[in-house]
Every structure is written in C-alpha cells, then in structure tokens.
Amino acid sequence: MNNKFSEILEVIKKSNRILITGHTSPDGDAIGSGLALLLALNKLNETLKKQTEGRGEIYLDKTLRFILEDKTPKNLKFLTHSILIEEFGNYDSKYEFDLMICLDSGNFDRIGRVGELKGENTKVINIDHHISNDRFGDYNYVGDISSTSEILFDFFKEAGIELDHGIAESLYTGIVNDTGNFKHSNTTKKVFKTASELLEYGVEPDEVIKNFFNTKSMEKLKLTGRVLSDFKFVDSHKLVYYYISEAELSELGAGKDDTGGLGELLLSYENASVSLFLREDKGHIKGSFRSKYDVDVNALAGLLGGGGHVKAAGFKTDKTSDEILDIIIKNMSLGGE
Numbered sequence: 001m002n003n004k005f006s007e008i009l010e011v012i013k014k015s016n017r018i019l020i021t022g023h024t025s026p027d028g029d030a031i032g033s034g035l036a037l038l039l040a041l042n043k044l045n046e047t048l049k050k051q052t053e054g055r056g057e058i059y060l061d062k063t064l065r066f067i068l069e070d071k072t073p074k075n076l077k078f079l080t081h082s083i084l085i086e087e088f089g090n091y092d093s094k095y096e097f098d099l100m101i102c103l104d105s106g107n108f109d110r111i112g113r114v115g116e117l118k119g120e121n122t123k124v125i126n127i128d129h130h131i132s133n134d135r136f137g138d139y140n141y142v143g144d145i146s147s148t149s150e151i152l153f154d155f156f157k158e159a160g161i162e163l164d165h166g167i168a169e170s171l172y173t174g175i176v177n178d179t180g181n182f183k184h185s186n187t188t189k190k191v192f193k194t195a196s197e198l199l200e201y202g203v204e205p206d207e208v209i210k211n212f213f214n215t216k217s218m219e220k221l222k223l224t225g226r227v228l229s230d231f232k233f234v235d236s237h238k239l240v241y242y243y244i245s246e247a248e249l250s251e252l253g254a255g256k257d258d259t260g261g262l263g264e265l266l267l268s269y270e271n272a273s274v275s276l277f278l279r280e281d282k283g284h285i286k287g288s289f290r291s292k293y294d295v296d297v298n299a300l301a302g303l304l305g306g307g308g309h310v311k312a313a314g315f316k317t318d319k320t321s322d323e324i325l326d327i328i329i330k331n332m333s334l335g336g337e
C-alpha cells in the first residue's frame with residue numbers, strides 16, 4: 001500500500017535534516033527527480049519560514065542535501081542547479097539526518113554507499129516507479145507511471161508547491177530520460193499533459209535534447225560502433241545481446257557512463273524481441289534488458305536478483321556471462337511476438 005502524498009508531506013514538514021538521494025550510476029530521472037525535489041523542498045522551507053515568522057513559534061530551518069554515490073554525468077550538468085548535487089566521496093559532515101528520501105530506486109541497495117548515511121533514527125521515504133520495488137521505506141509511494149519525475153510532479157501539485165524553471169527543467173529531463181524522449185510504452189496521455197505543463201515554465205525541449213542526447217564523446221561513439229558491428233543474435237529466442245569486459249572498455253578509452261542506451265539501440269534490430277547488454281563491473285556483471293513485444297524482462301531480471309519494469313529492467317550478479325545467458329535462454333519463452 002502506498003502512503004498518501006499528504007502523509008509524506010507531513011513527514012517532510014516535521015523533519016529538519018533531510019537527505020535526498022537516488023540510485024548509483026544516476027540517469028536523467030534519478031538526477032532530475034532529486035534536483036527537482038531539492039529545489040521544491042527549499043521553496044517549501046522558505047514558505048514555512050514566512051508563515052511562522054513573528055508568531056513566536058520556534059522554526060527550525062531545514063537542512064537539505066542531495067547526495068549521490070556517483071558523479072553527475074557530463075550530459076546532465078546543463079541543468080541550471082546541478083552544482084547543488086553532492087558526491088558521497090566528498091561529503092564529510094557528521095550529523096545524523098532525520099529523514100532520507102530515496103528516489104528512483106527499487107531497493108535500498110540501489111543507493112549504494114549513501115545508505116551508510118542512514119542513522120539509527122533516520123526515517124526513510126521511498127518514492128519510485130519500478131514495479132519490482134520492495135517497499136523498503138518507512139513511508140512508500142510506488143507508482144506504475146513513466147518516471148519518478150512524473151510522480152514528483154503530481155506530488156508538488158498536491159502539496160501546493162509552485163514550480164519554477166529549475167524544477168520544471170529537472171522534471172522534464174527525468175521524463176525525457178525514462179520515456180526515451182516520448183517514444184516508449186510508458187508515454188501516456190498524462191505524460192504529454194505533464195510535459196506540456198512543464199513547458200509553461202520556460203523549458204525548451206530542443207535545448208534539453210541538445211545537451212542531454214547530442215553531446216556524446218568520441219569514445220562513446222566508437223564503442224557504439226563496436227557494439228553494432230559485433231553484437232550476437234540468438235535467432236530461436238529473438239534475443240540480441242552484447243557483453244563487454246572492463247578490458248575492452250578501457251581499450252576503447254570508454255567508461256561505464258558511455259554504455260548507457262546501447263541495449264536500447266540493439267533492440268532496434270528488426271528481428272529482435274529482447275535485448276541484453278552485459279557489462280563487467282568490478283568483478284560482477286551488470287545487465288540491462290529491453291523488451292519490444294510481450295516478453296516480461298522484469299521477471300527475467302528477477303531470476304538474477306534484479307528487476308525494474310516489464311519492458312526495461314536490470315540486474316547485477318556474480319555469475320559469468322555464459323551462465324547468465326544460459327539462465328535467460330532457459331527461462332525465456334520462445335518467439336516473443
């Protein structure tokens with residue numbers, strides 16, 4: 001069961017030291033929703049301060065931090081307020097947060113080392129849109145909609161927090177990220193309505209796309225070329241896949257940030273029903289699934305300890321790439337269309 005937005009708002013209002021975070025290897029939705037929430041809560045804080053002023057009430061000014069384990073990817077630094085995002089490795093304050101808000105993360109482990117900042121008395125709010133979410137929070141809101149950013153848009157509306165350019169631009173980027181710029185199956189009528197409302201605050205879609213998508217490095221493009229020329233296809237299962245080792249990545253001068261979107265690109269092969277992109281990561285393998293027709297990749301990722309959505313899901317495992325493929329092929333129904 002979800003908590004009501006009003007309950008979540010009450011918890012936020014009563015908390016003074018608030019930590020916002022999202023998943024490791026942050027994407028446009030983790031960054032966009034987190035930044036939007038940081039800016040929105042800052043506005044809420046100012047409003048509460050004004051309301052209590054001169055009434056003899058003791059108002060405790062809120063401390064708001066948005067901390068992620070990993071660096072902000074280059075293509076998200078265009079967000080006007082991205083400088084406010086902190087990296088876990090640079091954070092050294094000792095105080096305990098009384099509230100931690102986890103965004104876009106299906107389970108607590110997804111936030112990585114930021115989890116270490118949860119103290120004994122820290123309450124956790126979990127706001128997410130992955131159907132595999134295990135409801136790890138003291139308060140949970142899991143919606144089966146396009147993005148965490150879209151959930152926050154609804155939340156701000158109900159909480160009466162007026163948007164501004166910075167908030168709108170962040171939410172728009174989150175929605176663009178998770179809908180693949182309005183082309184995935186999660187692109188509903190409401191997504192378009194939400195996007196159109198965000199444009200009222202001066203968001204320029206072509207600027208977002210220029211900065212977010214059309215800023216790929218030479219290494220990323222070379223890596224893309226390698227993947228497109230060497231990918232494998234299992235005809236019987238309509239499965240297209242590619243495995244890249246850390247050695248191959250560094251040989252191309254590319255990093256893990258450069259692998260995003262490659263699974264989706266492989267799915268564009270006309271005969272493919274499911275794509276799987278596998279990447280070696282510090283002795284483990286990270287996998288990312290995309291599905292074109294009716295194969296439920298949330299269920300397939302679940303076999304390897306992961307999850308996500310029916311048409312897009314991921315996992316991290318200690319198994320080898322051969323073992324992974326074996327498990328997937330055994331459990332995938334034939335065909336797919």
Ligand SMILES: [Mn+2]
Nearest residue numbers: 029104148178
């Ligand atoms: Mn998301």
